[in-house]
Amino acid sequence: MRGQAAADTVAALIPAAGAGTRLGLGPKAYLSVNGRSLLRRSIDALRPHVDEVIVALPAGLSPGAQADLGDVRVIVGGATRQDTVYALLQATSACHVLIHDAARPFLGAATIHALLAAVRETGAATAALPVADTLVRATPGGEWLQGVPRDHLWAVQTPQAFRRLELLAAHDLARADGHAATDDAGLLARQGHPVRLVPGDARLFKVTTPADLPLAQAVARVWDADGHA
Numbered sequence: 035m036r037g038q039a040a041a042d043t044v045a046a047l048i049p050a051a052g053a054g055t056r057l058g059l060g061p062k063a064y065l066s067v068n069g070r071s072l073l074r075r076s077i078d079a080l081r082p083h084v085d086e087v088i089v090a091l092p093a094g095l096s097p098g099a100q101a102d103l104g105d106v107r108v109i110v111g112g113a114t115r116q117d118t119v120y121a122l123l124q125a126t127s128a129c130h131v132l133i134h135d136a137a138r139p140f141l142g143a144a145t146i147h148a149l150l151a152a153v154r155e156t157g158a159a160t161a162a163l164p165v166a167d168t169l170v171r172a173t174p175g176g177e178w179l180q181g182v183p184r185d186h187l188w189a190v191q192t193p194q195a196f197r198r199l200e201l202l203a204a205h206d207l208a209r210a211d212g213h214a215a216t217d218d219a220g221l222l223a224r225q226g227h228p229v230r231l232v233p234g235d236a237r238l239f240k241v242t243t244p245a246d247l248p249l250a251q252a253v254a255r256v257w258d259a260d261g262h263a
C-alpha cells in the first residue's frame with residue numbers, strides 16, 4: 035500500500051517467518067515459554083499501543099496456527115528477514131510502523147512509549163543497548179587479532195520505529211542496489227537519515243541459539259509474575 039499514510043496511525047509489524055536454524059527446533063515463533071509462545075508474547079506486548087498488528091509467518095503453516103492469532107492479520111513472509119519486512123510494509127497504510135522480531139518476547143510498555151515519542155520527533159528510532167563487554171576482532175579460526183574500543187558502541191535490538199513511506203523508500207533503494215542489511219534502521223542510516231537510539235532492555239534479547247531457551251524460560255516466569263503483557 036503506497037498511497038497516502040493514514041494520519042498518525044501506527045501498525046506493529048512482526049516478522050515471524052524465520053526458519054529457526056540456529057536454535058535447531060524448527061520455526062520458533064510458536065515455541066512456548068511459561069505457557070505462552072514467543073509470538074503471542076510479542077503480540078500481547080504491542081497490541082494495546084497500536085492501531086493494527088500484522089504478523090508474517092512461514093509459508094505452509096497450518097490454518098489452525100493462523101486462527102490462534104485472533105484479531106491479528108497474517109501474511110506470508112519472505113526468504114530473508116529483509117524480504118519479510120518488505121512484504122509487511124506493503125500490507126499496511128499506517129503512518130508509522132513499529133517493527134519487532136517475534137524472537138524478542140520480553141517487550142515492556144516503557145520501551146514502546148519511548149520509541150513512539152522518538153519516531154514522531156526524528157522519523158526513525160530503534161531500541162538499543164550500550165555494549166558492556168570487551169570487544170575483539172578475531173581471525174576466522176578464533177584467534178585474537180585486535181581489540182575494538184567499545185566507546186559509543188551499541189547493540190541494536192527491536193522494536194524499530196519509522197515513518198512507513200520513508201522506510202519503504204529505503205527498502206526499494208536497497209533492493210535496487212542489491213544491498214542486504216541485518217535490520218531496518220541500517221537501511222535508513224545508509225541514506226544519511228538520522229536514527230535515534232532509545233535505551234532498550236537486557237530482557238529484550240533475541241532467542242537465537244539453544245542457550246537462549248532456558249534463559250527465556252527463567253525470564254518468562256519473573257516477567258509474568260510481575261504482570262507484564
Ligand SMILES: Nc1ccn([C@@H]2O[C@H](COP(=O)(O)OP(=O)(O)OP(=O)(O)O)[C@@H](O)[C@H]2O)c(=O)n1
Pocket residue numbers: 048049050051052053054055056057061062063090111112113114115116118135136137138240241242
Ligand atoms: N525470512 C525470515 C527470516 C527471519 N524472520 C524473522 O526475523 C526475526 C529475527 O530473525 P532470527 O532470530 O534470525 O530468526 P530465524 O531466521 O528464525 O533464525 P535463524 O537465522 O537461526 O534461522 C525472527 O522473528 C524471525 O522469525 C522472518 O520473519 N523472515
Ligand SMILES: C[C@](O)(CO)[C@H](O)COP(=O)(O)O
Pocket residue numbers: 115135190191192216217218240
Ligand atoms: C533485527 C535484529 O534483531 C537487530 O539486532 C537483528 O539484526 C536480526 O538479526 P538476525 O540474524 O536476522 O537474527
